[in-house]
Structure formats: C-alpha cells, structure tokens
Amino acid sequence: MYGAERQQLLAQQVRTAGRIDVTVTSEELGVAPETIRRDLAALERQGLVRRVYGGAILLERSHSEPAVGDRDRTRSQEKDRIARAALDLLPQRGTVLFDAGTTSSRLAALVPQGRDLTIVTNSLPIASQLATRSDVGVHMLGGRIRGTTLAAVESWALDVLAGLTVDVGFFGTNGFSAARGCTTPDTAESAVKAAMVGACRRRVLLSDHSKYGDDQFARFATLGEIDVVVTDSGLDERAVAELNEAAIEVVLA
Numbered sequence: 001m002y003g004a005e006r007q008q009l010l011a012q013q014v015r016t017a018g019r020i021d022v023t024v025t026s027e028e029l030g031v032a033p034e035t036i037r038r039d040l041a042a043l044e045r046q047g048l049v050r051r052v053y054g055g056a057i058l059l060e061r062s063h064s065e066p067a068v069g070d071r072d073r074t075r076s077q078e079k080d081r082i083a084r085a086a087l088d089l090l091p092q093r094g095t096v097l098f099d100a101g102t103t104s105s106r107l108a109a110l111v112p113q114g115r116d117l118t119i120v121t122n123s124l125p126i127a128s129q130l131a132t133r134s135d136v137g138v139h140m141l142g143g144r145i146r147g148t149t150l151a152a153v154e155s156w157a158l159d160v161l162a163g164l165t166v167d168v169g170f171f172g173t174n175g176f177s178a179a180r181g182c183t184t185p186d187t188a189e190s191a192v193k194a195a196m197v198g199a200c201r202r203r204v205l206l207s208d209h210s211k212y213g214d215d216q217f218a219r220f221a222t223l224g225e226i227d228v229v230v231t232d233s234g235l236d237e238r239a240v241a242e243l244n245e246a247a248i249e250v251v252l253a
C-alpha cells in the first residue's frame with residue numbers, strides 16, 4: 001500500500017470512529033508504529049486530525065463536547081469497571097463529592113445501603129438518583145445548569161464550595177495527561193471543578209484510558225492535586241509510569 005493510500009484509509013477510519021490508535025492500526029496494516037505516526041502527522045498538517053497520546057482524534061470533534069447521553073454510552077463497559085473499582089475508595093461514613101462526570105454518576109448509583117454519608121454534587125442526574133434514599137443526605141449545588149452536561153456552574157456553586165471541606169471527591173474529566181493535568185472544554189465547568197478539587201481532602205479521578213493525552217481547553221487540576229486515578233486496563237505501561245512518576249496512585253479496573 002502506498003503512503004497516500006494508507007493516509008486516505010486512516011482518514012476514513014478516523015471519520016468513522018473519531019479516533020485512531022497507533023498500536024492497533026499498525027498491527028492491522030502490518031506496518032511499523034512510526035509509519036502510522038508519520039501518516040498522522042501528515043493528516044494533522046492537512047487539518048483533518050489532532051494528534052493525542054497514542055494516536056489522533058478527528059479535529060472537527062475536538063471543538064465540540066458530546067451531550068451527557070452520548071458520553072454515557074461511550075466506553076460503557078470500561079466505565080462500569082472503573083465505577084466498581086472506585087467503590088473501594090468510598091468511605092463508610094463522612095462527606096463525599098461527586099462531580100457531573102458520567103463515570104461519577106455510575107459510581108453514585110453503586111453507593112451501598114447503610115453508609116452514613118453526606119453527598120455533595122453539581123449533577124442533576126446524580127442528585128435525582130440519590131435524593132429518594134433515606135440513608136444518605138444529598139446537597140445539590142446551585143447555579144446555571146449546562147444542558148450539555150446537566151451540571152450546575154458559575155457563581156452560586158462557587159460561593160458554596162468556598163465554604164466546604166469534603167472528605168473524598170470523585171471527578172470525571174474530558175482529558176488528562178502528565179504534562180497538562182485534568183482538562184475540560186468549558187471554562188465555566190472547569191472553574192467549578194477546580195473549586196471542587198480545592199474543597200476536598202482526597203481527590204480521585206475516574207477516567208477511561210482513551211482520555212489520556214487528549215488535552216482540552218481549560219485545566220481544572222494539575223496531576224499533583226489528584227491522589228488516585230482509577231482507569232481501565234487499556235492504559236499502556238508508559239502512561240502508567242508517567243503517572244507514577246508524578247506520585248499518583250493508579251488503579252486499573
């Protein structure tokens with residue numbers, strides 16, 4: 001296969017799947033990973049993709065944020081495994097914060113009965129699923145509700161968070177990396193996430209492996225502010241080593 005033919009194939013694949021994985025694609029096409037990286041560099045110069053850790057994503061998708069329903073259906077099995085693994089980090093009693101991430105929502109749905117917990121969230125879905133339970137207390141942060149994520153943002157949420165101290169916080173992210181920390185496309189949501197991080201004594205990041213290296217517009221935490229990353233076994237050894245070098249505990253589900 002000529003280089004131009006291979007690049008055309010890669011362009012078609014990324015339009016269909018939204019992402020190209022260097023290792024998987026090199027094995028499928030029977031070429032070296034360096035060859036695929038060169039092809040992706042050429043596609044990036046053409047404005048078709050943006051290179052990220054381990055591959056590339058469709059450029060036109062990198063500027064938009066999927067709706068919460070679409071994100072919840074993406075990598076559903078990985079998110080279920082991550083949520084189950086994160087249960088071990090949930091305290092028996094105390095205060096817990098869940099942000100508006102879809103994996104955070106799955107963890108909230110798994111909170112066992114009989115725990116003495118006060119729960120804080122800016123997520124409408126999480127507040128709705130926990131509000132009817134008699135064994136937990138739920139505090140919903142106020143503010144403008146973003147239709148994309150169903151999260152409360154802006155000053156009302158920020159003002160309340162400034163006065164809180166929470167034992168453990170669980171956070172989702174659109175992207176994370178050793179270099180850029182935890183990032184999200186929207187500045188209003190980033191500001192609330194940052195305030196949540198600042199309000200928590202212990203901070204746990206819940207993210208599937210595909211988000212590693214996919215740095216977004218606004219950072220809400222450095223990796224130094226995260227205590228534990230719970231992700232799936234698809235995260236490669238080099239990425240795990242980078243996180244460990246930053247003194248981050250990594251749990252692979």
